[in-house]
Amino acid sequence: MPKIWSGGASREGSIDISDLMVEDDTVIDQNFLEFEALALIAYHLEIFREGLIASEDSVSILRSLLLLLDRDIVLKPELEDVHGNVEEFVIRNSGKAGDNLRLFLSRNEQIHTDIRLYGRSRLLELAFHSAEISEAALKKRDEFSGSMPGYTHYRQGMVVSVKTYMDYIAAIFENSATEMLETARKMEYLPLGYGSGFGSLSDADFSKISESLGMSPVPVNPQYLSSRRGIDEADILYPVLKLMINISRISQDLIMFSGDEIPLFNLPDGFVTGSSLMANKRNPDFLEMLQGYASEQIGSFNSLISLVANKSSGYHRDFQISKKIMVRSLQRSISILKILPEFFSGIGFDAEASGNIIKNSSYATVNAKKLFSEGHTWKRAYSEAGRMVREGQELEKIKPGDATTITSENLSSIKDAIRQEISRYDDISDKLIALAKKLTVSN
Template identity: 30%
Template sequence: MAQLWNKGYNINQEIFRFTVGNDYVLDQLMIPYDIYGTIAHGAMLKKIGVLTSAEFKRVHTALRQLLKQWQAGKFQVQLQDEDGHTAIENHLVKKLGDLGKKIHTARSRNDQVVTMTRLYVKQTLLQHYQYTLDVIAELLRLAKRYEFLPMPGYTHMQRAMPMSAGMWFDQYAEALLDDLHLLETAYRLNDMNPLGSAAGFGVNLNIDRAYTTKLLGFERVQNNPVYVSYTRGKIEAAVLFALNQLMGSFAKFSNDILMFSMSETGYVELPKEFCTGSSLMPQKRNGDVFELTRGKANVMLGYLVSTIELQNTLLSGYNRDSQLSKDLLVNGLTLYDNTVKVMLTVTGGLAMNKAKCKEACSAEIFATDYALDLVKQGVPFRDAYRQVAAGVDSLVRIDPEKNIRAKRHLGATGNLGLSKIVQERAKRQRWCAGEQKRWQAVQRKLLGVL
C-alpha cells in the first residue's frame, strides 16, 4: 500500500519503521472514529459541490461496510499502511477507484488524526465517567451500611479521634465526585471540532466547518487552525491530569485498605477471592490489587509529565513529536479503564470487622471530647487542653457508638449528610446519561442517510 505522501521514491525501511512506531497499532483501536470523521467530511464535500450526491452515497456505503468489516475483525491496519488514515483511504481507492482519491480534498492527516482522537476520547471519557459513578454508588452504599460503626481516625499515623466507617467511605465518594468535575472539564475542552484546520493553516476552498461540527456532535468549532496543532498534546494533558486525580483517590483508598486490613488493625475484611498468595509462605493472603492500584497511580503521573514535556519546546504548527502523545493518551485511558473496573469489583466485596473497629477505639482517642466537655462548663480551651493532657493516661473509655452519634453538625459522624452526596451523584448521572444519548444519536445519524 502506498503512503499518502509518497512521491515516487522508496524510503529507507529502518527510518520508516522508526517514524511509524506503533501508530498503526493504536489506530486499529480508533478506526470507527476515523470513519465517522470521514463520513462527516464527505458529507461536507457534497454540500460544497466537490462530491455529487451519487458519489457521496457510494463513499458513505463503502465506509459503513468498512466499519462492519472492522467490527468483524476483518480490517487490519498494517505497518506498511503507516496509520489508519492511509489504510482507510487506500481501501476506498481500491474499492471506488478515482472517487476514493477525492475524499482527502481539503483535509490533512493533521486534522484527521485530531478529529479521530477527539471522538475516541469523547466516547471513552463517557464510559470512564459512568464507571466512576458506579464506584461512587458502591462507596455510598458502604457509607450508609457502616454509618454509625465507630473506628479510630488517624493523624500522623497515630490514633487521633473517633470517626465512623461511614465517614471513611464517604470521603472517597466525595473525592471522586470532585475528581469528576475535572474529568468533565477535560471532556468539554476536548469537545471542539478540529476538522477543516487541515495542515494547520486552513485551505483555499469554502469548506463548512460548522456543518461538520454539527454532524460529529461537537459542542463548537475549534476556531484557529494553528491552535489545533498546539492542542494536540494540550488536550491530552488535560485528560491525563483528570485521570491522575482519579487515580490518586483510588491510590489513597487502596493505601487505607492495605493499612486497615493488616493483622495489626483488622478493620477491613478482604474476601479471599481478592487476594493472591506467596510461593513460600503458606499462610499469606496478599492484597496485591491495592498495591498495584497504588503503584499504577504513579505510572499515570508519568504519562502526564511526558505529555506535557512533549509540547513545551515545539515551534507553532505541527511537529511529529506530537505523534507520541497518542500512545501516552491511549495508555492512560486504558490504565484507568482497568483500574476503575477493578475498584468497582472490590468495593462491591468489602466488609468491615465491627468488633475490631469498636475495640480499637481506646480511651485516649476521646481526649479531645473530654477537653471540649470542659469548654462546655466554661473552662477556656487552652486550660481544658492542658488539664486533659495531664491526665490522659487515666481517661475512661466512652461508648464509641454513642460518641459518634452525638456529633450532629453537618459532616460530623452523627450527620454525614449522605443524602446530599447521593443527590449530587444523581445529578452527575443525569448529565452523563444525556451526553451518552446525544453521542449515540450522532453515531446513528452518521451511519444513516445524510
C-alpha cells in the same frame, strides 16, 4: 504499499526506519477507526451538499466509508496509521473517486479530531463507572456501623465513624464522575478545519460539519486550536490521573486497615492472593497493583506534558507519542474502574476489632471540646486534655457523629446526565450513518 504522503517532495529511502517512526501507531490507531470514519462521513456529506466534487464520487466515497464501519478490519503497519489505512481501503473500494477522500485535509487535524472524539467517549464511560463505584461505597456506608481510628502522619489522631470514612470514599468517586463528565463536555471544538495549523483550503462549511458531529465550529485562529495537540490529551487524562491518585491513597488505607496490626476491614476473596510458601498469607496484591498502576500513570502523564514543552508553535512528529500515552492510560483506567464496584461490595468491617484498636488518647480533641463547652477557654481546654493524656488518665469515650454528604438521589442524577450525553453522541453517530446510507441508496 504507497504511503499517504507519497508523491510529495519527500521520498522514501533505502533504510527502513518504520519501527522508530510509527512503532505501534496502528495498534493505538485501531481505537480511532470508528471516529475517523464518522468524521470523514460528516465531511463528505457536506462536500456532497456543496457539490465540491462530482456527486457520484461523493456517493462512492461515502459507500466505502459505510462499508468500512461494517468491516472488522485490522490496520496494516506498512500504511503507518489510521489515515493511511482508511485511504487505502476507500481507494481500493471506490477506485479513482477515493483520491478525493482527504480533500485538503491534513493528518494533523484528522488525528486531533479522533483524539477529541475518542477521549470524550472514554471519559463518559469512566464517569459512569466512577458513579457506580460511588454507589457501591454508599451501600457499604449505610450497612456499616461503629467507630474507627482516624490517622494523620500514620499515627492515631481522632476517632471517626466508619460511615464518615465510607462516605469519603463515595465522595471521591462522585466528584470524579462529575469532573470527567464536565471535561468530556469541554471537548467541544472540532479540530477538523484547521488544516496543518494554518487554516483550511477546503471550501466545505466546517460549522455544519461541526454541528453534525455534535461539536462547535473551529475558533477563528487555527494556530491556537492546533497548539492544543498534546494539551488536549493532558486535559482528558488529568481528571483520570487525579482519580488514580485517590485510588492509590484509598488502597494504602485498606492495605493498612486490613492487616494483622490494624484489622478494621476484611478484603473480599478474589482480590487477595496467597503465598507460594507461607500458607497463612492473604496478600493485598490487588490493592498493591492499583498503587503501581497509579504510579505508572503519573510517570506517563509527566512524559506527556514533557513532550509539548519547549516546542515551537505548530505540529511536531513526536506528538504522536501523546496519543499512545492517552489511549493506554484510559484503557488501563477503564479496566480498573470496571471491577471496583465488585471490590467495594465485597469488603467487610469488623466493628469490635476496630473498637479495640482505638487508643483512648484519640478522644483528646473531643474531650477538649467538651471542656470548652463547659466554660473553659479553648487554650485551657486543650492543655487540660493534653495533661490527661500525659498522665495516663482515662478520657471519656465520646462517640463521633456521622459526617455524610453523598446521597443516592444525587448519584442517580449524575448517572442520568452521563447517560444523556452518551445517548446524545450515539444519536449523532446514528443520524450521520443514516444520512449517508439514504444518500448512497438514492444515488
